[in-house]
Amino acid sequence: xxxxxxxxxxxxxxxxxxxxxxxxxxxxxxxxxxxxxxxxxxxxxxxxxxxxxxxxxxxxxxxxxxxxxxxxxxxxxxxxxxxxxxxxxxxxxxxxxxxxxxxxxxxxxxxxxxxxxxxxxxxxxxxxxxxxxxxxxxxxxxxxxxxxxxxxxxxxxxxxxxxxxxxxxxxxxxxxxxxxxxxxxxxxxxxxxxxxxxxxxxxxxxxxxxxxxxxxxxxxxxxxxxxxxxxxxxxxxxxxxxxxxxxxxxxxxxxxxxxxxxxxxxxxxxxxxxxxxxxxxxxxxxxxxxxxxxxxxxxxxxxxxxxxxxxxxxxxxxxxxxxxxxxxxxxxxxxxxxxxxxxxxxxxxxxxxxxxxxxxxxxxxxxxxxxxxxxxxxxxxxxxxxxxxxxxxxx
Amino acid sequence: xxxxxxxxxxxxxxxxxxxxxxxxxxxxxxxxxxxxxxxxxxxxxxxxxxxxxxxxxxxxxxxxxxxxxxxxxxxxxxxxxxxxxxxxxxxxxxxxxxxxxxxxxxxxxxxxxxxxxxxxxxxxxxxxxxxxxxxxxxxxxxxxxxxxxxxxxxxxxxxxxxxxxxxxxxxxxxxxxxxxxxxxxxxxxxxxxxxxxxxxxxxxxxxxxxxxxxxxxxxxxxxxxxxxxxxxxxxxxxxxxxxxxxxxxxxxxxxxxxxxxxxxxxxxxxxxxxxxxxxxxxxxxxxxxxxxxxxxxxxxxxxxxxxxxxxxxxxxxxxxxxxxxxxxxxxxxxxxxxxxxxxxxxxxxxxxxxxxxxxxxxxxxxxxxxxxxxxxxxxxxxxxxxxxxxxxxxxxxxxxxxxxxxxxxxxxxxxxxxxxxxxxxxxxxxxxxxxxxxxxxxxxxxxxxxxxxxxxxxxxxxxxxxxxxxxxxxxxxxxxxxxxxxxxxx
Numbered sequence: 001x002x003x004x005x006x007x008x009x010x011x012x013x014x015x016x017x018x019x020x021x022x023x024x025x026x027x028x029x030x031x032x033x034x035x036x037x038x039x040x041x042x043x044x045x046x047x048x049x050x051x052x053x054x055x056x057x058x059x060x061x062x063x064x065x066x067x068x069x070x071x072x073x074x075x076x077x078x079x080x081x082x083x084x085x086x087x088x089x090x091x092x093x094x095x096x097x098x099x100x101x102x103x104x105x106x107x108x109x110x111x112x113x114x115x116x117x118x119x120x121x122x123x124x125x126x127x128x129x130x131x132x133x134x135x136x137x138x139x140x141x142x143x144x145x146x147x148x149x150x151x152x153x154x155x156x157x158x159x160x161x162x163x164x165x166x167x168x169x170x171x172x173x174x175x176x177x178x179x180x181x182x183x184x185x186x187x188x189x190x191x192x193x194x195x196x197x198x199x200x201x202x203x204x205x206x207x208x209x210x211x212x213x214x215x216x217x218x219x220x221x222x223x224x225x226x227x228x229x230x231x232x233x234x235x236x237x238x239x240x241x242x243x244x245x246x247x248x249x250x251x252x253x254x255x256x257x258x259x260x261x262x263x264x265x266x267x268x269x270x271x272x273x274x275x276x277x278x279x280x281x282x283x284x285x286x287x288x289x290x291x292x293x294x295x296x297x298x299x300x301x302x303x304x305x306x307x308x309x310x311x312x313x314x315x316x317x318x319x320x321x322x323x324x325x326x327x328x329x330x331x332x333x334x335x336x337x338x339x340x341x342x343x344x345x346x347x348x349x350x351x352x353x354x355x356x357x358x359x360x361x362x363x364x365x366x367x368x369x370x371x372x373x374x375x376x377x378x379x380x381x382x383x384x385x386x387x388x389x390x391x392x393x394x395x
Numbered sequence: 396x397x398x399x400x401x402x403x404x405x406x407x408x409x410x411x412x413x414x415x416x417x418x419x420x421x422x423x424x425x426x427x428x429x430x431x432x433x434x435x436x437x438x439x440x441x442x443x444x445x446x447x448x449x450x451x452x453x454x455x456x457x458x459x460x461x462x463x464x465x466x467x468x469x470x471x472x473x474x475x476x477x478x479x480x481x482x483x484x485x486x487x488x489x490x491x492x493x494x495x496x497x498x499x500x501x502x503x504x505x506x507x508x509x510x511x512x513x514x515x516x517x518x519x520x521x522x523x524x525x526x527x528x529x530x531x532x533x534x535x536x537x538x539x540x541x542x543x544x545x546x547x548x549x550x551x552x553x554x555x556x557x558x559x560x561x562x563x564x565x566x567x568x569x570x571x572x573x574x575x576x577x578x579x580x581x582x583x584x585x586x587x588x589x590x591x592x593x594x595x596x597x598x599x600x601x602x603x604x605x606x607x608x609x610x611x612x613x614x615x616x617x618x619x620x621x622x623x624x625x626x627x628x629x630x631x632x633x634x635x636x637x638x639x640x641x642x643x644x645x646x647x648x649x650x651x652x653x654x655x656x657x658x659x660x661x662x663x664x665x666x667x668x669x670x671x672x673x674x675x676x677x678x679x680x681x682x683x684x685x686x687x688x689x690x691x692x693x694x695x696x697x698x699x700x701x702x703x704x705x706x707x708x709x710x711x712x713x714x715x716x717x718x719x720x721x722x723x724x725x726x727x728x729x730x731x732x733x734x735x736x737x738x739x740x741x742x743x744x745x746x747x748x749x750x751x752x753x754x755x756x757x758x759x760x761x762x763x764x765x766x767x768x769x770x771x772x773x774x775x776x777x778x779x780x781x782x783x784x785x786x787x788x789x790x791x792x793x794x795x796x797x798x799x800x801x802x803x804x805x806x807x808x809x810x811x812x813x814x815x816x817x818x819x820x821x822x823x824x825x826x827x828x829x830x831x832x833x834x835x836x837x838x839x840x841x842x843x844x845x846x847x848x849x850x851x852x853x854x855x856x857x858x859x860x861x862x863x864x865x866x867x868x869x870x871x872x873x874x875x876x877x878x879x880x881x882x883x884x885x
Binding site: 013056059062070090 | 420421427428441442444445481482498522524525527528545546751755812813
């Protein structure tokens, strides 16, 4: 073993060995035997499964392999979606994604990340977003909506990078803001003061940049005495809930579906118009598997007049990732094939007899829309964020 | 041109040819991508101490592609090692001489589930988990292999004669084989069994049984591309019973054998105390004085509650009658740990390798065999001696008595820490001694790693003509010796 390598993996070493040498059950959900690993489905070689990756990490720690481009591709094509954790019943499953992150950190520390990851991290470091966009434009999504900047309102609506800059994401942010306004919620946004929350930075293995980002954001929240946060993006929700609080942040955070579900329960939204479609719900990994929120989105959908909820074969904790997780939304290491996760997922939605795939994540929305285009399903299937559906049916 | 340059040119040429056959994304010579194909715990290789890397990995999706790959390999005299889902732990899919690793998992179609004629036809990549799921939906079942995970290949398990969870009724997994489709190392394809002469895949008899040229050959004679096996109505009711014993003789000769002659249970298995505890306890562990030396675990099945109740009544009568005549003196109802019970009654299971971390190292190997019952008592005593000598738990299964006969699985599992080289060396020696123990009691190791096969082929009991005949058949089928070299000493 190379001691300096082992040092970074000390806590994982026996579990790496367990996973590398054992069962390969990480590729399928149990007991349906349905495939679960998006990158393995896309690239097929055993290396692209959790078992393969743990073997490669162990080989690296042992000095058998070095930080090559191919190795980086294997590690960075992991969607970090957590499906393998659901599939695996052994102890290893509790730490494998942490080990993958640690391996990605090795690539970062040694300057060996793929160019796509390098550019992604550099843009966030310099501009506060992965799009090399100006901070001044961050709040443009709200143009014409009269959404105020945060100035002591009860809630901060935290938008995230994708919903701030991506054209598809912006529509979702607008829908959420409109619904909140219709419910009379007192909320504000940070506008150009908002910066990336860093969930994908951490997933990319740049734990150092993530620490900087998180501390700055926590400082920003504290300065403004922000105590209640609603997030648009489940990735941001995950970072704020599971990472920021560990770093001393003091706020309550909800994903917008959780918040909206309560609004409906309290009869604060007048859902009167009909939505006469079969709708299937795609569970985002960072809302579902990582934060165990499966009910709130479904409660919203089943409250909508006319809407018929149909489930896909893989749903809830056995949902199949859209392929965008673990920075792949920005790098597309799993794209370009009929086996790409987003293309497989929209086929599965179609098989469920759905007319509409409802999502609760701007990354999922964009990934699945691309899947629909690639599979020429535009006339058969549409993607709508839950907020867009709700906004549409409010009387 | 230097030898190195020639080698590089050949590597590129073969990669291009393979990519031409299967597409650019289904063949690689990337060392990082190929690395996980280079180790397997049967002969104790690990990512830290890998065995042999393949030179190329290729993933065909059709029989035609396999034919083309084998024709290429044969003309270039390149070794070919078949692999499916990477779940084999017999060292059988590690390419001991490099060459092409043929990963067959993408051939994963369920070709036919014939509910009228009660057979199922699948490609190599169809997992035991998929078979179970598809049959469960239809109220059907088949004997599921014990140790392999749900991700393991059904075809691989049958062709390597694993042991199933209903062996008492249905036999070992090898007994399930109806028909095969096989590609020869020279590229020709043939169907065997009834499928060779008709459109139906229902049986391997009464035509000449050529499936034997591929069954248990560990991929040294060709690539199987389809297999059929029988399917049955899934019993609606299953009940399990566990008895503890203080003596192997009593467990085997007063309980297992006479009860098996009643043909009432779907499975009868003996488990040493150590075997039932490696899943739940860490090494070192010590059997409490009040715990039995071993267990006998019996599973009864029935389509109706009355049926399974009748069998239960007969089991209890049997035990009482044995006691009345002075037998089963130490037998008592003694539940095995719940984790182990769940493991044994939910096949296939995701929990297969839960015992791997018994010695805080995270993996396990085994010596498994089919051994006649007459050798079990002495064999178990020998196992205890061997394992004690090396300071390991004597975690052994003796049972799954195969239908209508008195032989069955005789297997010791060996959890070990692969990062401890002293321990690895001990395990290497344990495997040799356990294999010799099996052979000396009339047993034959299944899924034998090259080292275990070597012990069998060179034992004092081995008929030298057996191996000579194997070699003749191998040379006939595979004249250039490309298929999975190094396995079975071939």
